[in-house]
Amino acid sequence: QGADVPKLGTCVTCHGRNGIGTSPIFPNLAGQKSLYMVQQLEAFRSGARKSEMMNVVAKPLTDAEIEALAGYYESLKPGS
Amino acid sequence: QGADVPKLGTCVTCHGRNGIGTSPIFPNLAGQKSLYMVQQLEAFRSGARKSEMMNVVAKPLTDAEIEALAGYYESLKPGS
Numbered sequence: 001q002g003a004d005v006p007k008l009g010t011c012v013t014c015h016g017r018n019g020i021g022t023s024p025i026f027p028n029l030a031g032q033k034s035l036y037m038v039q040q041l042e043a044f045r046s047g048a049r050k051s052e053m054m055n056v057v058a059k060p061l062t063d064a065e066i067e068a069l070a071g072y073y074e075s076l077k078p079g080s
Numbered sequence: 081q082g083a084d085v086p087k088l089g090t091c092v093t094c095h096g097r098n099g100i101g102t103s104p105i106f107p108n109l110a111g112q113k114s115l116y117m118v119q120q121l122e123a124f125r126s127g128a129r130k131s132e133m134m135n136v137v138a139k140p141l142t143d144a145e146i147e148a149l150a151g152y153y154e155s156l157k158p159g160s
Contacts, residue, residue, distance in 0.1 A: 031108060033104050036107045
């Protein structure tokens with residue numbers, strides 16, 4: 001699942017391959033709105049939104065990678 | 081649904097009574113992790129997380145109201 005999605009490996013540790021957060025403070029992403037996720041990843045990348053972890057993770061992401069990752073997680077059935 | 085949840089009215093306009101965002105940039109909250117939502121509402125309330133809309137909405141919320149709202153949305157079946 002998602003083998004062709006670039007950099008997905010960095011996300012699954014906290015958000016899961018199925019988009020269910022692996023700890024109570026990591027949000028579920030399955031079925032989330034991709035445009036919202038794109039905006040948040042851009043904000044984490046620019047630092048407009050602060051998060052020790054996510055600012056580091058998002059920094060190297062390209063626009064295309066952000067689109068692909070957001071699209072992947074939106075495509076998952078929520079709560080599965 | 082959620083009639084006893086304080087201030088829920090301010091949330092449903094954008095996040096829906098069923099926790100499905102009413103526009104592509106309003107995140108779904110149904111089944112989201114309540115601890116994550118509590119942290120985000122606290123960050124919006126303090127201004128640590130910037131959002132024109134959410135900073136205004138969160139400002140007057142008490143800790144108890146934040147807990148009740150986060151618990152309500154976590155209790156909803158995601159994607160329903």
